[in-house]
Amino acid sequence: MSKDEKSNPAEAGKGLDVGTVFVYCAQKIGSTITFRIQRDAFFDIEYSEFARSILEKSGVKYVLSKGKIYVVGDDAIKFANAFGRNLRRPMRSGVISPGEEEALPILEVIIKSVLGGPSEKEELCYYSVPGTPVDADFDTIYHQNVIKGFLEKWGYRPKPINEGLAIVFSELTEDNFTGMGISFGGGMTNVCLAMMGVPAFSFSVARAGDWIDEEVAKVINQPVSKITTFKETFFNLKKPEGSMNRVEQALLIYYNYLIEYVLEQIKKEFEKKTALELGEPITMVISGGTAKPPGFIERFKAILGRTDFPFKIKEIRLAPHPLYTVVKGALIAAIADRERQGS
């Protein structure tokens, strides 16, 4: 424990980002923010005492169930690659996966591991929820209520916050919380345009990092997990196109398409809101794991420059910590809301 943590106890109020690929929790302790991270993935193996003792010795994260051992977190990827099977995920396209029977209890364990118990009675916890998807036939009501149920069960007072709005809270202080937050996540891309902290419109598209991986895997004829690992570790959008290999070229094509698609959807949504008038040019903040490869923001700017956009942009920037932006925004909302109620 650091000196700062010893002298300053954790401030009440937590932020939680339940993402398709990772679950994050943020808490303020003095002048430090502690982020707790767990990969949102699992892998099942048949139960045997032998298997269990090996896992125990190797320090693998696992939970037990009737006749099965579920390896959770990063270790699940190693097992999936070793067994040549697909990794199982409790979330898909930003919400609880309908195709995974074990999704609920595993997700509960994963969230509990990062969140821990409340530090006070009915501690306020803001949790991120995706916007309503404009290109998919599902809503986020079930997902939102299940997470709320978990948090209430553990003694928290849960409040949902739109992912895009959390980015605005996190990164647009100087702009008086006016601007657009875009999160290129794993399962979804979330967009929110806010005016002085109030959302003017928000939506999501069911295409993001996972969609890129799946499409590239199809055209290259390679396993999805291999593409994901390559993308997360080596992919660089700044690399000259001529020197890119087959996988990199395919990734580049789908990255370009995703950016064009998202910008097209923003245009459509903005044009639907005929009453909306933006007096001044606005700032756009981009975050999320899919926006992490070097050169993403430059490519985004280049594509936006070619697009006939309905409003003026003052600045486009990548959030300083793209993976933690949403959870940081949720934490800000939790502390601000708690202080307001306390005052």
Place this chain on the structure above:
Amino acid sequence: MGSELEVLKKIWENERETSVKLISNQTGFGLDYVRYLCNCLIRKGQIKPVKKKYGWYRITAKGEKELKLLGIIKPKILKEDEGIRKVILPWPKELLKVRLPKGKEIPVEEKKLRLGKRLEKTISFLRASTFSTKGRKRGKRGKRKKYVKRRKIKSS
């Protein structure tokens, strides 16, 4: 809806206890069939015979829970707070139960960033704009006058 469930629902609707005759009239099932269904429900512990009332049955807590789980009874609204209805939804029975190995917790990756000061600034801005519902507090009138005077002097 199954016949057993229909009988269970009728008992609950008739102020939680009712007679075989009334169920038969309301459902259109024969008396013997209703008796048979009631016996099945007794075996499941969802209803109980009423003492000293032959042919009368009362719904048990287990029976009510079953109706809630199937969504026939609407979930109980605990309180209405700021226009938000707090609803507790029952969890499905067949949900898989997982447990952690004894005395263990799942370790998580932790990252610490020195962003506290920045965060405080953002929070104060946010409180002033978004979460503020009350008007800003003003100081005493005297102080306000002083401020105005000083400004006048400066401008002159």
